[in-house]
Amino acid sequence: MRKNTIVACLPFALALVAAASQAATIVVTSRDPAGLGFNDPTPVAPVGGNPGTTLGEQRMNVYKYVAHIWEQNLDSTVTITVNAGWEALTCTSTTAVLGSASPWNIWFDVPNGKPGTWYPQALANKLSGVNLAADQADDGSGFGNVDIKTQFNANLGNTGCLDGTPFYLGLDGNAGSKVNFVETLLHELGHGLGFTVLTVDSASGRRLSAQGTFVTNGGLPSIWEGFMYDSTAGKTWLDMTTAERKASAVNPLHLGWKSAAMTAAAAQVLGPVPSMKVTTPAPTGSGFYDYNTASFGSAPVIGQAFGQLATVPADPVNGTGCLPFDAATTTAVRGKVAIIDRGTCAFALKAKNAQNAGAFGVIIANNAAGAAPGLGGSDPTITIPTVSVSQADGATLKLVVADAVKYGSRGKVGAASDTFTLDTSRRAGAEGGRPLLYTPGTLAPGSSVSHFDVSAFPNLLMEPNINSDLTTNLVPPFDLTKSLLIDLGW
Amino acid sequence: MSHFLKICSAGVLLAAASLAVQAADAPAGATAPIAGAATSVAPDAQVVVRDATTGRLRAPTESETQALHAAAPQLRRAPGVPMQRSHHSGAKGVRLTEEFMSYSVVIKQPDGRLVEYCFPNAEAAEAAVKAPVSAPDTLPTE
Numbered sequence: 001m002r003k004n005t006i007v008a009c010l011p012f013a014l015a016l017v018a019a020a021s022q023a024a025t026i027v028v029t030s031r032d033p034a035g036l037g038f039n040d041p042t043p044v045a046p047v048g049g050n051p052g053t054t055l056g057e058q059r060m061n062v063y064k065y066v067a068h069i070w071e072q073n074l075d076s077t078v079t080i081t082v083n084a085g086w087e088a089l090t091c092t093s094t095t096a097v098l099g100s101a102s103p104w105n106i107w108f109d110v111p112n113g114k115p116g117t118w119y120p121q122a123l124a125n126k127l128s129g130v131n132l133a134a135d136q137a138d139d140g141s142g143f144g145n146v147d148i149k150t151q152f153n154a155n156l157g158n159t160g161c162l163d164g165t166p167f168y169l170g171l172d173g174n175a176g177s178k179v180n181f182v183e184t185l186l187h188e189l190g191h192g193l194g195f196t197v198l199t200v201d202s203a204s205g206r207r208l209s210a211q212g213t214f215v216t217n218g219g220l221p222s223i224w225e226g227f228m229y230d231s232t233a234g235k236t237w238l239d240m241t242t243a244e245r246k247a248s249a250v251n252p253l254h255l256g257w258k259s260a261a262m263t264a265a266a267a268q269v270l271g272p273v274p275s276m277k278v279t280t281p282a283p284t285g286s287g288f289y290d291y292n293t294a295s296f297g298s299a300p301v302i303g304q305a306f307g308q309l310a311t312v313p314a315d316p317v318n319g320t321g322c323l324p325f326d327a328a329t330t331t332a333v334r335g336k337v338a339i340i341d342r343g344t345c346a347f348a349l350k351a352k353n354a355q356n357a358g359a360f361g362v363i364i365a366n367n368a369a370g371a372a373p374g375l376g377g378s379d380p381t382i383t384i385p386t387v388s389v390s391q392a393d394g395a396t397l398k399l400v401v402a403d404a405v406k407y408g409s410r411g412k413v414g415a416a417s418d419t420f421t422l423d424t425s426r427r428a429g430a431e432g433g434r435p436l437l438y439t440p441g442t443l444a445p446g447s448s449v450s451h452f453d454v455s456a457f458p459n460l461l462m463e464p465n466i467n468s469d470l471t472t473n474l475v476p477p478f479d480l481t482k483s484l485l486i487d488l489g490w
Numbered sequence: 491m492s493h494f495l496k497i498c499s500a501g502v503l504l505a506a507a508s509l510a511v512q513a514a515d516a517p518a519g520a521t522a523p524i525a526g527a528a529t530s531v532a533p534d535a536q537v538v539v540r541d542a543t544t545g546r547l548r549a550p551t552e553s554e555t556q557a558l559h560a561a562a563p564q565l566r567r568a569p570g571v572p573m574q575r576s577h578h579s580g581a582k583g584v585r586l587t588e589e590f591m592s593y594s595v596v597i598k599q600p601d602g603r604l605v606e607y608c609f610p611n612a613e614a615a616e617a618a619v620k621a622p623v624s625a626p627d628t629l630p631t632e
Binding site: 090100101102111136187202345346347373448450451464 | 570573575590591596597604607609615618620630631
């Protein structure tokens, strides 16, 4: 039911928004009843450039501010419509659903679009030059024809709902210990505008039929799919079977966005990959090795030597590195970087044992397939750096250590060593120049191919983790979001 | 039964089953959801509850129905059915349902740090809220 509607036509000339030519118009429509949500009369002090004096005004000001950011980045002659409400969403004292958003209407066989391909309505309208929903019957809600539907948590910060931590409604990014509503909304509206594969169920690979139901066979492709290139399969989702799409959605670090424009943009935005550069006198083994970091000990410093490598012998009974090192192992690792297999005991215990033996650092070799894991745990007495490598790289490094011995000179035993550096031949968050989409190895909660991968550096707006260091600039050299949307047809 | 109705019913069943847990776990002094916010069960939902005594599924009692309406805001996301569109240009479309929403969730870590995630569906978001220890960025320790 549509109640007490507030319609806010833009542009919205907030002082903090730089003047720019406006290429799109976004209309935000409230569905909140009197006294609630956007109409909440609770007096508040202006904050962070938001001049509102009631909670409801400040909420709407953030919507307008974020809408204006998107207006500056989009080009359409058709007004973009967003329906918004504040509701009592699920929460506890320490967790909360902040809100949700989605394209609310989608179209295929769009004039000037790819035939038989799903588009979100805002983009479909832009391509066709008309509002496709203009003559459509409403569904009885009063907002059934809008481009984007959103809702956010009206109770955030109240007792029982992320206690004492409300949305920060300032526009200056200084959210402090509060939840930055600008970035949250900017991200979610990004999905609403088309940053989502949407019509493919990534858990099953099924596509949406013309009737709007997921089907195992057939269905129509999303405009995303022609860009989603799986380097393992050697093809895009557009050319995959349902089963192949399902597999691709859990193929870590191998599903990228394939377009010349995005590769060029990624080269501007994404930084080189932090890496360990191993040097050995042996003919093979020198090169870059990916690593991950630990939550304990000192952090690796780019440009700093890590040290000479040594291997801690496997201990299938007690777990490698889980007991205080014996004399031989202590001699082997003293003043060096100890390579220790993962398993049986805590990472921190292995690191502490190595430190006690005089090691300068630790490399944990993973014991399962996949990327190098982040290392959790805590021990404030550990001061040496600890990193992890993949199982495959760990096996290689142990061979490198053993092989290097044979390549000494002038009576000196050969040794391999490594340095923390940047691999300038690769970009963090890209494969072969293609920006990576988020495809963790298991389809865990939060998995979604409709985000950039978390390996991107610097952080991007459309990663699944909404990071605190984001800006509101959506174009290179700051972000890849607009570049992807342009590929779609924006 | 359509795909969407199946999901809708499953969501209602899940919510009904969790009601007792929610009531038992509710912190003392917890603020009730805002008055006036919609909390209705979708009219096309088929509501069943699992009887605590017999373990069998049955229709809800009036009081259980009222409890569902009052205490489970996630029920508003129970998807309806997609609505088909047609435009004289030849374009065809669909009005989607809540099933297609992306969800932002925030989890306060033990050290007080806020970590914010975007989930692709309501089920994943609900799971993260109810079991934050399994937050995606929780690192293994061994």
